[in-house]
Structure formats: C-alpha cells, structure tokens
Amino acid sequence: MVGWGSELSRAIIRLRLTRGGRVALRGLAVGALAALALVGVRVLSARPAPPDLGGLLPATYPRLDGPAPLVALVDQHGERFTIRDLRGRPALVTFAFGHCETVCPLVVHNALAARRRLAERRPGTPPPALVVVTLDPWRDTPARLPTLFERWMLEEGDIALSGPVEQVNRALDAWGVVRQRDPATGDVVHPALVYVLDGSGRIAYASTGAVDQLVELMERTAVRTSSARRP
Incomplete structure (x- = not known):
C-alpha cells in the first residue's frame, strides 16, 4: 500500500507539470465535488415524494422541503x-x-x-x-x-x-x-x-x-x- 501511494503521488506530480495534466486533475476535482454534493443532497431529510407524474424522474426522487x-x-x-x-x-x-x-x-x-x-x-x-x-x-x-x-x-x-x-x-x-x-x-x-x-x-x-x-x-x-x- 505504501508503494502504491508513492506511485500515485509521483503520478499526480507529473500530471501537474503539464497543462493537459492540470486540466485532467481539475476534471477529477469537479467529479469529486459533484459526488460530494450529491451525497450531501441525499442525506438531507427528504419528505415523501409526490405521486408519479409520468415524467423522467421516479416518484421517489427526494423532496428536501x-x-x-x-x-x-x-x-x-x-x-x-x-x-x-x-x-x-x-x-x-x-x-x-x-x-x-x-x-x-x-x-x-x-x-x-x-x-x-x-x-x-x-x-x-x-x-x-x-x-x-x-x-x-x-x-x-x-x-x-x-x-x-x-x-x-x-x-x-x-x-x-x-x-x-x-x-x-x-x-x-x-x-x-x-x-x-x-x-x-x-x-x-x-x-x-x-x-x-x-x-x-x-x-x-x-x-x-x-x-x-x-x-x-x-x-x-x-x-x-x-x-x-x-x-
């Protein structure tokens, strides 16, 4: 695990040294932040959903209220x-x-x-x-x-x-x-x-x-x- 962590650190450093690598890292950061935001939304107290209106979203889509x-x-x-x-x-x-x-x-x-x-x-x-x-x-x-x-x-x-x-x-x-x-x-x-x-x-x-x-x-x-x- 220590070796894997060291390799990961070196890979990140190499990415940061190039413009393309920095763009890729920013993309990964956005993905991580989006995942955190989604988790944050889901853990909020959701109320019972309205009846299914036949749309794209399930009736269980969380209402925050x-x-x-x-x-x-x-x-x-x-x-x-x-x-x-x-x-x-x-x-x-x-x-x-x-x-x-x-x-x-x-x-x-x-x-x-x-x-x-x-x-x-x-x-x-x-x-x-x-x-x-x-x-x-x-x-x-x-x-x-x-x-x-x-x-x-x-x-x-x-x-x-x-x-x-x-x-x-x-x-x-x-x-x-x-x-x-x-x-x-x-x-x-x-x-x-x-x-x-x-x-x-x-x-x-x-x-x-x-x-x-x-x-x-x-x-x-x-x-x-x-x-x-x-x-």
Missing part, C-alpha cells in the same frame, strides 16, 4: 436582498461566476430554457425567478453585477447576487455549495447545482441543472403548491 437560507446579499441594483424579497414567487437558485466559461453559462442557460418550457407546458403557472449567486465575490463585485446580468441573459425579475467576500462565503456555505477556489487563478471548481424553491421560500428539490429534470421538478412543485392551497 427545508427552509432556504436567509443570508442577505446585494443584487444588481445595489440593494439588499434575501429570499423573503421574492414575496411568494417561486424561484430557481443557482451558483456561477463571471470568469467561468464552462459549467456556469450552461447551468444558467438551462435554467432559463427550463422556465420557458414550463410556461409552454403549464400556461398560467407563476414563472419562477432565477437567482444567481456568485461563487467569486473577489471579482464579481456588486458593481459588476449589471454586466453579468446582461451576459447571462437574465430577464426582468431575475436576480444576480454578490457582496462582501465573507458574506458571500457564508451564504454559499448556508446553501451547501461544495467548492474549491484556486488562489492563483481565482477560478472556482464546483458542481452544477440548481435549487427549486416553492412560493413559501422553502427548498423543494435540488437538481444538477438538466433542462428536462428542472421542468419536471418545477411541475411537481407547482402541483404540490396548488394542492396545498385548496380548501
């Missing part, structure tokens, strides 16, 4: 924001940063596409707000949020959030976002993660951000909310 964190951040208008400011509107909450050119743009694009598809499939369903919390408060300062809002093609009623580094990190920890920042480049390794919130500000589901998955989870949330409001 926990309160969303209320850590205050700063939005693209320079105003203080917490989840309570949604005032009963459902939401998708995801995490990204401006210098990211891989996972982040895709996750934001998928969330917007899922919202459009939900509107097509369930006309009259309140459209969820898309809330994007930066993973890089060092560079994505509140002053830069209007630029990111446009770059991510967010729409009226959507929210981009940043703030002081300590406050943003506190918010990310409260949301359970697994991440690792490279202090040399400022880049952040992180899994794709989107939370589906109901109109009461509670986390209904966690998703990896695939469009079809998000649509189905939003539909389940809407059905459950409608049922709860019936006398």
Whole structure:
C-alpha cells in the first residue's frame, strides 16, 4: 500500500507539470465535488415524494422541503436582498461566476430554457425567478453585477447576487455549495447545482441543472403548491 501511494503521488506530480495534466486533475476535482454534493443532497431529510407524474424522474426522487437560507446579499441594483424579497414567487437558485466559461453559462442557460418550457407546458403557472449567486465575490463585485446580468441573459425579475467576500462565503456555505477556489487563478471548481424553491421560500428539490429534470421538478412543485392551497 505504501508503494502504491508513492506511485500515485509521483503520478499526480507529473500530471501537474503539464497543462493537459492540470486540466485532467481539475476534471477529477469537479467529479469529486459533484459526488460530494450529491451525497450531501441525499442525506438531507427528504419528505415523501409526490405521486408519479409520468415524467423522467421516479416518484421517489427526494423532496428536501427545508427552509432556504436567509443570508442577505446585494443584487444588481445595489440593494439588499434575501429570499423573503421574492414575496411568494417561486424561484430557481443557482451558483456561477463571471470568469467561468464552462459549467456556469450552461447551468444558467438551462435554467432559463427550463422556465420557458414550463410556461409552454403549464400556461398560467407563476414563472419562477432565477437567482444567481456568485461563487467569486473577489471579482464579481456588486458593481459588476449589471454586466453579468446582461451576459447571462437574465430577464426582468431575475436576480444576480454578490457582496462582501465573507458574506458571500457564508451564504454559499448556508446553501451547501461544495467548492474549491484556486488562489492563483481565482477560478472556482464546483458542481452544477440548481435549487427549486416553492412560493413559501422553502427548498423543494435540488437538481444538477438538466433542462428536462428542472421542468419536471418545477411541475411537481407547482402541483404540490396548488394542492396545498385548496380548501
């Protein structure tokens, strides 16, 4: 075992000496973080699932049904924001940063596409707000949020959030976002993660951000909310 560990250490060092090797190691790190995030989601207290709606996901897909964190951040208008400011509107909450050119743009694009598809499939369903919390408060300062809002093609009623580094990190920890920042480049390794919130500000589901998955989870949330409001 000692010999195997030494060989592994030397292999990792050799990988770090080449650009391709560093890319491969970052990929492995993303995979490990994604696995940790999935484990974290699964160990949260899940409530009974809604009836099977005949979609892609099993009826046993875990519903989290926990309160969303209320850590205050700063939005693209320079105003203080917490989840309570949604005032009963459902939401998708995801995490990204401006210098990211891989996972982040895709996750934001998928969330917007899922919202459009939900509107097509369930006309009259309140459209969820898309809330994007930066993973890089060092560079994505509140002053830069209007630029990111446009770059991510967010729409009226959507929210981009940043703030002081300590406050943003506190918010990310409260949301359970697994991440690792490279202090040399400022880049952040992180899994794709989107939370589906109901109109009461509670986390209904966690998703990896695939469009079809998000649509189905939003539909389940809407059905459950409608049922709860019936006398």
